[in-house]
Amino acid sequence: MAKPPKANSPITEHLAYLLAQANREINRQLEMRLSKEGVPVEQWRILKVLSDGNGHSMGELADAVLLNHPTLTKMVDRMVSDALVYRVQDPKDRRKVLMFVSDRGKALSKRLNSLAVSQEEHIVENYGDKSTNELKRLLESLIDSSN
Amino acid sequence: MAKPPKANSPITEHLAYLLAQANREINRQLEMRLSKEGVPVEQWRILKVLSDGNGHSMGELADAVLLNHPTLTKMVDRMVSDALVYRVQDPKDRRKVLMFVSDRGKALSKRLNSLAVSQEEHIVENYGDKSTNELKRLLESLIDSSN
DNA sequence: TGGAAAATATTGAATATTCAACAATTGAAG
DNA sequence: CTTCAATTGTTGAATATTCAATATTTTCCA
Numbered sequence: 001m002a003k004p005p006k007a008n009s010p011i012t013e014h015l016a017y018l019l020a021q022a023n024r025e026i027n028r029q030l031e032m033r034l035s036k037e038g039v040p041v042e043q044w045r046i047l048k049v050l051s052d053g054n055g056h057s058m059g060e061l062a063d064a065v066l067l068n069h070p071t072l073t074k075m076v077d078r079m080v081s082d083a084l085v086y087r088v089q090d091p092k093d094r095r096k097v098l099m100f101v102s103d104r105g106k107a108l109s110k111r112l113n114s115l116a117v118s119q120e121e122h123i124v125e126n127y128g129d130k131s132t133n134e135l136k137r138l139l140e141s142l143i144d145s146s147n
Numbered sequence: 148m149a150k151p152p153k154a155n156s157p158i159t160e161h162l163a164y165l166l167a168q169a170n171r172e173i174n175r176q177l178e179m180r181l182s183k184e185g186v187p188v189e190q191w192r193i194l195k196v197l198s199d200g201n202g203h204s205m206g207e208l209a210d211a212v213l214l215n216h217p218t219l220t221k222m223v224d225r226m227v228s229d230a231l232v233y234r235v236q237d238p239k240d241r242r243k244v245l246m247f248v249s250d251r252g253k254a255l256s257k258r259l260n261s262l263a264v265s266q267e268e269h270i271v272e273n274y275g276d277k278s279t280n281e282l283k284r285l286l287e288s289l290i291d292s293s294n
Numbered sequence: 295t296g297g298a299a300a301a302t303a304t305t306g307a308a309t310a311t312t313c314a315a316c317a318a319t320t321g322a323a324g
Numbered sequence: 325c326t327t328c329a330a331t332t333g334t335t336g337a338a339t340a341t342t343c344a345a346t347a348t349t350t351t352c353c354a
Contacts, residue, residue: 004267007260011195011211015267015279016177016188018286023170024213025293030163041163048158058303064158066171071341073304095302095349113154120151120162127292132162135285138278139165145274146172205333218311220334242319242332300351310341320331 026123033115037108042067042075043084044116047101047109050085055098057090084108173270180262184255189214189222190231191263194248194256197232202245204237231255 005013012018031041045065050056056064062072076099079085084105090096101109124132152160159165178188192212197203203211209219223246226232231252237243248256271279 004264004271007257007264008198011192012287013283014263015270015283015286016173016263017192018283018290019166019170019173020213022286022289023166025290026163026166029293045158045164051155059301066167068342069303070305070343074340077304093302093350097303110154116161116163117151117154123162123289123293124151127289131285131288135282135289136160136162136165138282138285139162139169140159141278142169142270142274142282143165143172146176146270206331215312216333217313217335221310224334240320240332244333296354298352298354300349302349303347305346306344308341308343310339312339313337314335315337316333316335318332318334320329322327322329324325324327 029122030116030119033119034112036115037111039108039112043079044109044112046072046075046079046099047084047105047112050099050101051106051109053101055088055090055100057096057098059096061099079105176269177263177266180266181259183262184258186255186259190226191256191259193219193222193226193246194231194252194259197246197248198253198256200248202235202237202247204243204245206243208246226252 012021027041030044034041034044042065046061049061049064058069058072058076062069065072067075076085076087080087082104083102085099085101088098088100090098120132159168174188177191181188181191189212193208196208196211205216205219205223209216212219214222223232223234227234229251230249232246232248235245235247237245267279
């Protein structure tokens, strides 16, 4: 009854492939929307995570926004130049750096969130309410089961 | 009843984020398995698609393996060096190049497929038969609805 | 306590990807 | 037919990512 793909079955039957394909497509759509603000998807994630107002260490942030540490460091460098975020040394643990969002970053984050929400509304329109929620539920549980 | 995330809801409620996260995790697992053969995930895809024995043009192949054209060109260059695949000019349309898999490539493809299938079996064990199939179904239909 | 090991973030070199321009071929319209 | 636009694939420069090494601070434990 369980059917992982056979060795000779098409690649489109592999979960890993379907995930990559769906992610690529949805990400591209989001990227196009966010390009209105000239910002890559990763910066939306960073600003959104930081928008809880709390300081987040680089490591914590890297996990949350799905980036490797060095990649995040360099992207944050750019965002600091653009005055969207700033670094503060963590007084409790001076190895750590706490990231905060600036007012300018908050304002941009709001505009980006509108674009992201409107994308998801667009998906829900075409794909359906039920499917969307069910897919989200399954993805969450896949992620949980992978830890 | 439809609930796209609100502007202030956590990023983990966005479909785009959940897809990226799940894809990242599953892809990393697959990458680790394939590292036994010293091959990146994209080469597994290329070999698998070409393993139908037919010639595939670069454009066709790029779509199928989820790579941009220049990236594919350069990866194929490496695979040609490794004697895994080879190029043939399409006689019907001399703008095109048809890609074929070599015997060496076929042999490698078999080994890679075993690794990929075993990964998916492992997922099915933890995540369940029903969830896996349901997730695949939903991903396919999301992809369809996005064209 | 003292010193080795672990954790955290950054850096620089090596590698990979992307963007824009190009070359070659085909299709299509006058 | 002939010329102009569209398609296909590659290239080189610019950009981004990754890997390994480093610096700093903290934790552990002998």
